[in-house]
Amino acid sequence: MPSHTSATTESQRRRQPLQARAQRTLQAIVQAAAQILVKEGEAALTTNRIAERAGVSIGTLYQYFPDKQAVLRAMVDGQRRAAVAAIEAWLEQASEQGLPREAVARGVVACIVEGFAGRTPARRKLARFAWRQDGDERIALSMRETAERMAAHLQRWGGPSLSYARLYVATRAVLGTVRFASLEASPLIASGALEELLCEMGADMLLGGATDAGAAARAPAP
Incomplete structure (x- = not known):
């Protein structure tokens, strides 16, 4: 048996x-x-x-x-999970390569722009559609959860020197700018100017305006 x-x-x-x-x-x-x-x-x-x-x-x-909206929610959710996964992969890669903190911060912002605004016409169209769905309560909740997951990854990278308040302001400032640029179909996205300026701003906010050397000095010992 x-x-x-x-x-x-x-x-x-x-x-x-x-x-x-x-x-x-x-x-x-x-x-x-x-x-x-x-x-x-x-x-x-x-x-x-x-x-x-x-x-x-x-x-x-x-x-x-159950309906079309559920399919669209799954599509938007998948895009946002992929964006967070890209940030996680970048932080892991940067850690392995021992990249300077400013380069890491700029790379994170570049991942956000790619994931939530898109660099190609197809990606930009999908991103714009996703932002327009924020009136759906469940999609809005998904976006808040996405921002929190993003902040959690950055907190592990930054350590105690990177406060929750700084993370909150930095992630929302970058995401908010990306959201408006995407909804407005701003030509700044395609030109790369938006990404460059956000990388400067995001790195400055995440590192507190410090140089790499200063930021490294404040980082906890491994």
């Missing part, structure tokens, strides 16, 4: 492919929505069109999402 452990293991083996397939289907639906938005415009964003683009039936789409 098979043991309970063997039965459990076999059950897990059966579930794993299904879970992986479900995740692929979910991602296909979300990616389809993004592709339609970029290539066909917001007016084309219907559940039928999203399902068609994703290669699934409308019934399958509704197994994963």
Whole structure:
């Protein structure tokens, strides 16, 4: 008679492919929505069109999402999670390479601009759409959580010398500027001028206006 452990293991083996397939289907639906938005415009964003683009039936789409707004929330959420992941990856890379603190701070701001404003026309269109969804309470909450996760990563990088108040002001100042520039479709985004100025401002705010040497002197000993 098979043991309970063997039965459990076999059950897990059966579930794993299904879970992986479900995740692929979910991602296909979300990616389809993004592709339609970029290539066909917001007016084309219907559940039928999203399902068609994703290669699934409308019934399958509704197994994963109760309505179109849920698909759009997932799309926006995914973009913002990716932006935070990029910041985390940059901080890890910078730590491994021992980069100067000012260079690290500027890199963080560059990640924010790329993640929340976009450097390519397609990315800018997605970012602008995402900011316009902030009237949705759950998306607004997601944005606050994103800012807090971002601040948490920066706090670990900066240590005790980087206060919560400084982090709060710096992240909101950069994000707020990016938000308005994105919503206004400002040409400053494409020109790179916005990113350069925000990198200067963000680095100054995060480091308290200190030079790398001064900031390093204030940093806690490893």
